[in-house]
Amino acid sequence: MERPPPDEQLLAASGQDPQQFAPLFDRHAPDIHRYLSRRVASVADDLLSETFLVAFRQRGSYREAGAGVRAWLFGIATNLVRQHVRAEIRRYRALARLPAPGPIEHDLTERLDAYQLRARIAAALAELNPADRDALLLLAWADLSYLEIAAVQNVPVGTVRSRINRARRLTSAALAIDLAEETT
């Protein structure tokens, strides 16, 4: 059975044969929609469409160095989310308006129910600065590597590490987790 062509090959071929771009949608659209939906539920459908239109129009500027096509698409989606940052913050704040949990000691999942955890996480996400939030969510929800995030954000990997560390410190504080006791 013939292997499907890799993303990079399809993207390269689409320069001369635009139809070659279409399978990239079929491969990646569901994951990108899931990511967009978590961040900006109300406009996820529109941004999914826009992500692939932008990618198609900018396919000539794709460079293989640093990140693959999947990461490149998530980068485009993330840039579009930035244009809807107020909607994103509104979403997190709405999710955070749930009953406040009591004091937390050990074993979070036992002491906080899912609703309370969701509220705390949402509240913490609303407070992050946009670049830190993008880096954290590209890691957590898009499963990009630090190197891929660096390529997507066009910054050195050390900057990505700083952004993610800062974001994780804040979210962990909101969840009362001691990062020193946790490994990833």
Next chain:
Amino acid sequence: MNDLTLLRDYGPDADPVAPAALAHARSELDTEIRRGHRQPAGYRRT
């Protein structure tokens, strides 16, 4: 359970993508593709 796992498991839920939404986005892309935008300078591999 660490913070990243909690973020994945207890972060805002994703709404399931409606087949109609996927189809609509794919249709918009197909329309753009049919316009046959060829890359003026060609795709460059680095």
